[in-house]
Amino acid sequence: MLGRKIARHTLTLLVTALLGGFLAATLVRLAPGFDSDEAQLDPHLNSESIQALRAERIEQHNIYRFYLHSLRRAAHGDLGTSISLRQPVSELLRQRIPLTVRLVAFGLLLSWAGVMGLALSAAWLRVFAYDTLATLITGLLLCIPAAVLALLSVLWSVPGALAIGLIIFPRDYRYARNLLAKAYGLPHIVAARAKGLSELRILFWHVVPVAGPQLLALAGVSVSLAVGAAIPVEALCGLAGVGQLAWQAALARDLPLLMNITVLVTLVTLLANSGADVIGYMWRDQRA
Amino acid sequence: MSFWRKLACAVLLLVLGISLAANWLAPAGYAKQYREAAGAPPSRQHWLGTDDIGRDRFARVLYGTRISLLLAPAAALLSTLLAAVIGGLAGYLGGVWARAAMALTDLFLSLPWLFLLITVRAMLPLNVSPVFSVLVTFFILGMLGWTSAARVLCSSAATLRDSDFVKQARASGIRGARLFCIHVLPNLKPVLYAQFWISIPAFILSEANLGILGLGVAEPLPSWGSLLKELEGLVSVGEEPWKFVPLALLVLVVTSFQLVLSKQDEVTA
Numbered sequence: 001m002l003g004r005k006i007a008r009h010t011l012t013l014l015v016t017a018l019l020g021g022f023l024a025a026t027l028v029r030l031a032p033g034f035d036s037d038e039a040q041l042d043p044h045l046n047s048e049s050i051q052a053l054r055a056e057r058i059e060q061h062n063i064y065r066f067y068l069h070s071l072r073r074a075a076h077g078d079l080g081t082s083i084s085l086r087q088p089v090s091e092l093l094r095q096r097i098p099l100t101v102r103l104v105a106f107g108l109l110l111s112w113a114g115v116m117g118l119a120l121s122a123a124w125l126r127v128f129a130y131d132t133l134a135t136l137i138t139g140l141l142l143c144i145p146a147a148v149l150a151l152l153s154v155l156w157s158v159p160g161a162l163a164i165g166l167i168i169f170p171r172d173y174r175y176a177r178n179l180l181a182k183a184y185g186l187p188h189i190v191a192a193r194a195k196g197l198s199e200l201r202i203l204f205w206h207v208v209p210v211a212g213p214q215l216l217a218l219a220g221v222s223v224s225l226a227v228g229a230a231i232p233v234e235a236l237c238g239l240a241g242v243g244q245l246a247w248q249a250a251l252a253r254d255l256p257l258l259m260n261i262t263v264l265v266t267l268v269t270l271l272a273n274s275g276a277d278v279i280g281y282m283w284r285d286q287r288a
Numbered sequence: 289m290s291f292w293r294k295l296a297c298a299v300l301l302l303v304l305g306i307s308l309a310a311n312w313l314a315p316a317g318y319a320k321q322y323r324e325a326a327g328a329p330p331s332r333q334h335w336l337g338t339d340d341i342g343r344d345r346f347a348r349v350l351y352g353t354r355i356s357l358l359l360a361p362a363a364a365l366l367s368t369l370l371a372a373v374i375g376g377l378a379g380y381l382g383g384v385w386a387r388a389a390m391a392l393t394d395l396f397l398s399l400p401w402l403f404l405l406i407t408v409r410a411m412l413p414l415n416v417s418p419v420f421s422v423l424v425t426f427f428i429l430g431m432l433g434w435t436s437a438a439r440v441l442c443s444s445a446a447t448l449r450d451s452d453f454v455k456q457a458r459a460s461g462i463r464g465a466r467l468f469c470i471h472v473l474p475n476l477k478p479v480l481y482a483q484f485w486i487s488i489p490a491f492i493l494s495e496a497n498l499g500i501l502g503l504g505v506a507e508p509l510p511s512w513g514s515l516l517k518e519l520e521g522l523v524s525v526g527e528e529p530w531k532f533v534p535l536a537l538l539v540l541v542v543t544s545f546q547l548v549l550s551k552q553d554e555v556t557a
Binding site: 228246 | 395398399400401402403404406407409410411489493496497500501502503516519520522523524525535538539542543546
């Protein structure tokens, strides 16, 4: 069963990559200005070279052939060249991925530390005023656009990772709190409390194992939220990561670059969701 | 209706009413420049001061609120209609249709929302007229925001498909589009209403994000996104606090929507 689950997720990833790649290639091919090539205007080229360049362009008119050509190049690590930055896309991604990974990882870590701390304490204490205050804070954070939080982090000289954490925190907190509250209402947990088990023991032995797989799935989803939050944070905080690259590509209508980033981000988020799903399944399977 | 929900409704109506009265409250308009008073602080003539090129900030906030508050519901309507057609039909038809529609929604949902928005926005020309940029921005929100609603509607429609009254209608000879439009769709109304209202604050926030990133409504038309872009130039929070008025208004409106929606969430849960 586990093998089938992993195979299904792998197949989904593969199909998404191929479909996403095809969509990306189609959009790049149909984008205005695809047929124009500055190289053909180079006065140093002779007529044969210009003819060869034209022939190469004509060959790429067929979308399927263009896609296969792009796929072949991608297999060799060539993701094309950025129109606006005039650098290979793979090189740009290689330079910027480490910063985004660090930013997203720290953001997730901070957010989940806050989520678990607040949700567990709210579920454990069960004090109305505490719960209301936590709900108010998260409600207020939900009403502020992510880009404004990024701007405020610049104003207050707060690290970008904290801004990402604050963007994800209210979204995750609501689900985590509901999951924990639901787990606390289960009959065997009510019975455990009636028998006089300590609150800590109930929490870590009975509540967390029940809510664990769903919390893990939530963690998988929050990767997607964190990657999305990286765009305004990197763009407005001046951090040279993939989010800033995507924003610059969007402003410059640099479709080859933007498409590659989008496919990459889709794969990363799908991988995170699939990973969380498989680990959650293993957890449930082990408990059963 | 609880006190807080009544208050939230009153706040929304008040803000909408004031923004609709922008023509009377700020007759000079949002684009008129007072060149001698560029970047001026609040005064009797300009209640919220002027921006860097001398436009009255109060007028811009009023007109920007009007644009955001009128077009976000329009985008929500578009996305709800798309969700009803795609999700509702997929759930009603079931089988391979439902699986295909859900695979498509999963693919959309796996992409970070902001990434999807800026990618699609970048596909379209950026140097367009201001009015066209407003329409494009909210049209994109409407066209892309249907996925999560479609998922809810698909499962609701699938439940209705197997219900007794639909089986009876089918047995009495009603089929196809007539069965869907007369018997299934009206029963999806509560979910459709809920999805419509939930989408509005989400779209308001998305437009604000796009505007701050420079991919939203084009100048000189104001929107909450373009008004919040002014915060980019601030050196400290206490320096020009009146620049935070659009943010305060946005938070007030979105909070009011959240309070009004607290009941709607139960419908979709």
